[in-house]
Amino acid sequence: MFPIRKADSTFKKEARIMQNYLIIYNGTAGKSDNETIAKKAQQVLHQAGKNVDLAATSSEKDAIKQAKASTSRYDCLVTIGGDGSINTACSGFLKAGQSIPLGIIPGGTVNNFARALKIPLSTDKAIQNLIDGSPAKVDLATIGDTPMVSSLTLGRLADISKNVKQDERRKFGTMIYLFKGIKELFTNRSYKLKIDANGTIETLRAQILLITTTNSVGGYVAFNPDATYDDDYLHVFLLKKFTLPKIMTYGAFFLSGNLKNARGVKYIKCQQIRIENLSSRKIKTRIDGDPAMALPITVKVKADFLKILLPK
Incomplete structure (x- = not known):
């Protein structure tokens, strides 16, 4: 049975007030369709009345910088990719000393973390989850300043x-x-x-x-x-x-x-x-x-x- 997740009034409030989203994606992934996915997610969120910015990152360092800055500027950060991409977002959170709700659009080969949390692997369903889903408390492992999500x-x-x-x-x-x-x-x-x-x-x-x-x-x-x-x-x-x-x-x-x-x-x-x-x-x-x-x-x-x- 899937475990009952931790919830409290603060999280319910967060789910209601999430209005400003940042979607980060690898802008140097060659044949990857991350940009197409990001723009589709932006369109769906716009239709739901959300404010959405896109950030095509040029490197891991750039992605970490964007994730860190998002904690003080946005209500939700969205990442596209597998466990490595989620790890990069979490690196930014650790550097900021805090996190904001993280939305995941799986795009890796295995997507182990997404599977464990029952996040939809379908791109369309994962995008819809950015609107319908609610924040749940999840543990993060760390090795010094390095995160381990999975x-x-x-x-x-x-x-x-x-x-x-x-x-x-x-x-x-x-x-x-x-x-x-x-x-x-x-x-x-x-x-x-x-x-x-x-x-x-x-x-x-x-x-x-x-x-x-x-x-x-x-x-x-x-x-x-x-x-x-x-x-x-x-x-x-x-x-x-x-x-x-x-x-x-x-x-x-x-x-x-x-x-x-x-x-x-x-x-x-x-x-x-x-x-x-x-x-x-x-x-x-x-x-x-x-x-x-x-x-x-x-x-x-x-x-x-x-x-x-x-x-x-």
């Missing part, structure tokens, strides 16, 4: 993602990760990590580490039924071995929503975790699908920081 990986999951090219994602969709994953099976790479969470420090080896803030990973929304987008927790999975026989086991537990109960999987539910690298080689992370910083890192939950427009 997931953080290191180990083989990060290695697989690193080896997937943008044109391959467009051509093959999520299946490309399976093909790359099979190839990755023929390596024997594990990482020695120091984990500090919930007052306990331990050293262990793992081939995969995954941190999520929702019940979804890779667009599969039944991955962890115990997690919700507003439960104020990080959900951490460490897979000690990643071999062909283990994939079959992990796959069965994954599809049933019980991965945390599989043998060889360590699950940690926490509000803060520090991960240090005890291996001789550098270990980099991927956040919301994009390359990010190397270990050590400290991940924290910023509870209820976001206000996402969700369907009623």
Whole structure:
């Protein structure tokens, strides 16, 4: 069952008074139809009596700047894209020290965050949700000043993602990760990590580490039924071995929503975790699908920081 979202009189008031919207989109995306989508959303919002500005961003830095400025000038920020685009908007919110309601028009390959929050994947329905939806409190994870809206990986999951090219994602969709994953099976790479969470420090080896803030990973929304987008927790999975026989086991537990109960999987539910690298080689992370910083890192939950427009 989809969780009951947090609501209060302030949020109901916000939903009523949202009048001024800013839509940001990547203006350098080549063949992307983001500009067409942005103009369509602007037209629909205008017809609903809203004031709408468009901002075609030239870089990630520009998008962050626009998102930061929006918190003092607009009632709602709208972003077009996948988890990476949402992450960029949240970077602006963090720099501003506050957020405003965020509307999402999914446009990525997987759209994991949108799926987890049941935001319509259809462009037309997502645009209509900008009018009909209401703001809900949603947790945001942070690594210093860097936001994490959906997931953080290191180990083989990060290695697989690193080896997937943008044109391959467009051509093959999520299946490309399976093909790359099979190839990755023929390596024997594990990482020695120091984990500090919930007052306990331990050293262990793992081939995969995954941190999520929702019940979804890779667009599969039944991955962890115990997690919700507003439960104020990080959900951490460490897979000690990643071999062909283990994939079959992990796959069965994954599809049933019980991965945390599989043998060889360590699950940690926490509000803060520090991960240090005890291996001789550098270990980099991927956040919301994009390359990010190397270990050590400290991940924290910023509870209820976001206000996402969700369907009623």
